[in-house]
Amino acid sequence: MPIISFASSKGGAGKTTSSIILGTELAASGASVVLIDADPAARLAKWAEISNLPDGIEVIQSTGERTILDEIDEAVSKAAFVIIDLEGSASRLASFAIGESDLVVVPSGEEQQDADAAVDTLAEVSREGRSRGKNIPAAVLLCRTNAAVKSRLEKFIQGQLKSAAPVFETQLHRRTSFSALHNAGAGLRQLDSKEFNGIEKAIANAQAFAAEVIDMLEEQGTSSDAA
Template identity: 45%
Template structure:
């Protein structure tokens, strides 16, 4: 079981797309709960469209009064719990981060997005102190070009590397298929290739992204186990 929160104080950074792409990919193999904590309810709206996998549950009506209880309840009978958070620093965001096994911070290659991502990382650090535990986090680059590495993207990557921020090895490429499945419902595999271009490339990207997240979770779990074993030996 793993709880993954998607956080960035700036709206439009790609949180919903990142959460739903990951959720539908994981739901192909196991049970997944997606908690829609965005006041605009984009994932709840998507779930009302045809084609939602039976293995994917969408939970809405989330606030600071119940977010922790909903996360904990979902974690009892789902292999993965994904939390799509609102684009602002709030109590709900802080509570969800405090429960997370991994925080994914979607980031577009824009200077303003970079500054907001730093704010998200600072919030994670504060929650680490509050809960007295390590909360693994990574930046996910979104809407990047498959062919061009912009000057802005290179600058942001250099800043993140200098700050020793983990950046996921797979990016979500700018593809119309990602927007299409959010608008039409269902999954990427269900899109009509005659109406939507680049579906197969988007599926390939989505699978690589999901695999990278699962591997990061495994690496983090192994690191925690090693740390605990070393602590036991020290005592």
């Protein structure tokens, strides 16, 4: 069953939010998902405690580098998809998780700092693969972006990212309904449509991202039959 990690050396890149979006979207399509919170800041675990999780989702908090491989094994044995939300700095825990991953998603905004952190993270994934004698697929996810026309600087930064790694065609735009997930403790479909505008657009955006992740896994032959 595929293991998808969200990694970036930059705090605030969008790892946790994008993990929640992917996890809840896959679960909404009927798949079983285990999300592993591998960040000591435990933002994902906090999200899971706010309200009842949507059907099909389980969240576990990793207890650290000594246990992460066992936690991943257990998650793989019971779910169609395993999603790992990593901390924003290089660590043995992150190396272990990246080494097990079928796909590493590297979220990035459209500022130079984000792009630099994404490129560093991609290099880290590549080193991790080399040390294990295998290729670990990685792709950049542009997130917190504006849906409007891109400035020259934004295009330049996207160009840098595209020359470093595949970039998801879908961007997770900056949307209140995405950031609101942290407060709601659930998925987009559980948000109150009276309180948030554009939930339907956000769902379509999230679905497009999940579909691209599945395509990428299928290309490598690691997609889940249960998906």
